[in-house]
Amino acid sequence: MANPRTLDKRRKSVRNIKKITRTMELIATARFKQAMDRASAATAFTQRITQLVKDLTAADLQFEHPLLEKRESKKKAVLLVLTSNRGLCGGYNGNICRAAFPRLKQLQQEYDEVELRISGKKGIAIFRVQKKMTPDQSYLHFEDKPKYEEVEPIAVDLLDSFQAHEIDRLDVAYMKFVTSARQVPTLETLLPLGALEGAAEDAGDAAQGSNYEFIPSAESILEEVVPTSFKVKLFKCFLDAAVCEQIARMIAMKAATENANDLIKYLSREFNRARQSRITNEIMEIIGGVEALG
Secondary structure: OOOHHHHHHHHHHHHHHHHHHHHHHHHHHHHHHHHHHHHHHHHHHHHHHHHHHHHHHHOOOOOOOOOOOOOOOOOEEEEEEEOOOOOOOOOHHHHHHHHHHHHHHHHHHHOOEEEEEEEOHHHHHHHHHHOOOOOOEEEOOOOOOOOHHHHHHHHHHHHHHHHOOOOOEEEEEEEEEEEOOEEEEEEEEEEOOHHHHHOHHHHHHHHHOOOOOOOOOHHHHHHHHHHHHHHHHHHHHHHHHHHHHHHHHHHHHHHHHHHHHHHHHHHHHHHHHHHHHHHHHHHHHHHHHHHHHO
16 A cells, blocks of 8 residues: 555645646637637638639639749749647647658659748657658747738748749648637648639639729739738638647646546545555554553
């Protein structure tokens, strides 16, 4: 039977850990609500501007944008992986990286050169340990509230490289927010913006049903709207990743708190048994001593 004092110390230690995990769960819940509000607001804008580009590209404008063209070149591709800087979020980072590994292998087979970019310390550590790889570029300044001003320089750099034919494809691996109960590791090809052309039929129907008046011209509007569409889509990926990180941390800390409760109950039972056993032994010793004296 274990020492009651040792069991009591363990129980106090678990109680302290429970307080920490419960606090972290509450913090993650508050951050999740804030992040979800921002992501929901960005979703409406992203869908609207994407639909606008679809409508404009479906119209007979005799105009092509370099971000929409299909690339036959297979010189260089970029894989951007969005993970977290902090842990204690369950399998969040591992699931994203496991989804990214096959895409990385595919790109390495199809393209002459593949550039790996990772956002988050945890993703960098996973790739270093499991793939013996270090990223060509890393971003460590994104937390639970990514700002558009922080994402825009990355988007501009990628846009400039793509239009200069320095890269031919951009894939992003991140955790996509579907609902608060469902998040999916997702891989999206953001450059070229083939997703816009993929919905040509829907876009055509929308264009036929919409009368646009272009001032000064459709071409000048597309020159502004198409790059903005890419920037917003990339920003939405960062927002989704932030929401899903907080959900994963909230679930992980809730599970840790429940496990701590179960462990406290178990240690309390063992403590009571050990204490009762010690009391019983002491009584038996007293009775034995009395009988010996008698």
